[in-house]
Amino acid sequence: MRVAILGSGQVGQALAAGWTAHGHDVVIGTRQAAVEDFAVAPPAEAVRDADLVVLAVRGTAAVELVRSLAGELDGRVLVDATNPLDMGDRGPALFVGTTDSLGEQVQRAAPAARVVKAYNTVGNALMVDPDLPGGPPTMFLAGDDPDAKRQVGDLLQATGWDVADLGGIEASRWLEAMCMAWVAYGARTGTWGHAFKLLR
Numbered sequence: 001m002r003v004a005i006l007g008s009g010q011v012g013q014a015l016a017a018g019w020t021a022h023g024h025d026v027v028i029g030t031r032q033a034a035v036e037d038f039a040v041a042p043p044a045e046a047v048r049d050a051d052l053v054v055l056a057v058r059g060t061a062a063v064e065l066v067r068s069l070a071g072e073l074d075g076r077v078l079v080d081a082t083n084p085l086d087m088g089d090r091g092p093a094l095f096v097g098t099t100d101s102l103g104e105q106v107q108r109a110a111p112a113a114r115v116v117k118a119y120n121t122v123g124n125a126l127m128v129d130p131d132l133p134g135g136p137p138t139m140f141l142a143g144d145d146p147d148a149k150r151q152v153g154d155l156l157q158a159t160g161w162d163v164a165d166l167g168g169i170e171a172s173r174w175l176e177a178m179c180m181a182w183v184a185y186g187a188r189t190g191t192w193g194h195a196f197k198l199l200r
């Protein structure tokens with residue numbers, strides 16, 4: 001599968017390395033001229049022939065970037081891994097929530113893209129092939145397009161994840177809040193190797 005990852009930060013590089021090891025053809029869409037070890041291209045060029053696009057930029061930059069690429073994203077599966085983090089003086093908080101979400105804002109910015117919220121509830125080190133004593137953790141998904149969610153779910157299952165679909169893109173409100181629970185546990189314990197698991 002040809003994958004374009006928007007953002008060359010920790011998440012972009014972790015996904016690029018992990019999926020390349022699984023045999024996927026990955027390019028990072030970035031403002032940077034080069035990123036060691038990875039193929040890069042300007043964002044509009046990177047997404048052009050992609051089977052799957054991942055949004056992995058800072059939350060405050062997500063909507064503007066997606067809006068600038070909207071035509072290129074028409075019909076494409078767009079995995080939104082971002083969180084609307086506001087790094088204020090009193091610790092991280094969400095800059096949108098409860099009655100709206102960054103996932104919904106991203107979908108509105110590119111109405112013809114098939115947005116799937118995923119990968120935002122776990123640290124980048126566990127995103128591909130998580131190996132935890134409690135077995136495969138659960139990745140929660142949200143999105144309006146069942147086929148897009150199936151495609152992302154297949155990728156997740158092939159890379160070590162159990163999958164739980166929470167429904168339409170508006171469920172991003174709860175996935176983005178879950179990020180805060182993940183961060184709060186890490187900050188309290190000083191450990192960052194945890195992930196959620198849905199028992200059923």
Ligand SMILES: NC(=O)c1ccc[n+]([C@@H]2O[C@H](COP(=O)([O-])OP(=O)(O)OC[C@H]3O[C@@H](n4cnc5c(N)ncnc54)[C@H](OP(=O)(O)O)[C@@H]3O)[C@@H](O)[C@H]2O)c1
Nearest residue numbers: 007008009010011030031056057058059061082083123124
């Ligand atoms: N770190 C984690 O473990 C983790 C886990 C789950 C979700 N997330 C979420 O995933 C996203 C990326 O996190 P990260 O840790 O990879 O962040 P990071 O290492 O700080 O990298 C930030 C990325 O944002 C991009 N960016 C910053 N300002 C931009 C702008 N004005 N326009 C376009 N792109 C801009 C940069 O893209 P360039 O390549 O163009 O420089 C860079 O790749 C965030 O929304 C974060 O909340 C992070």
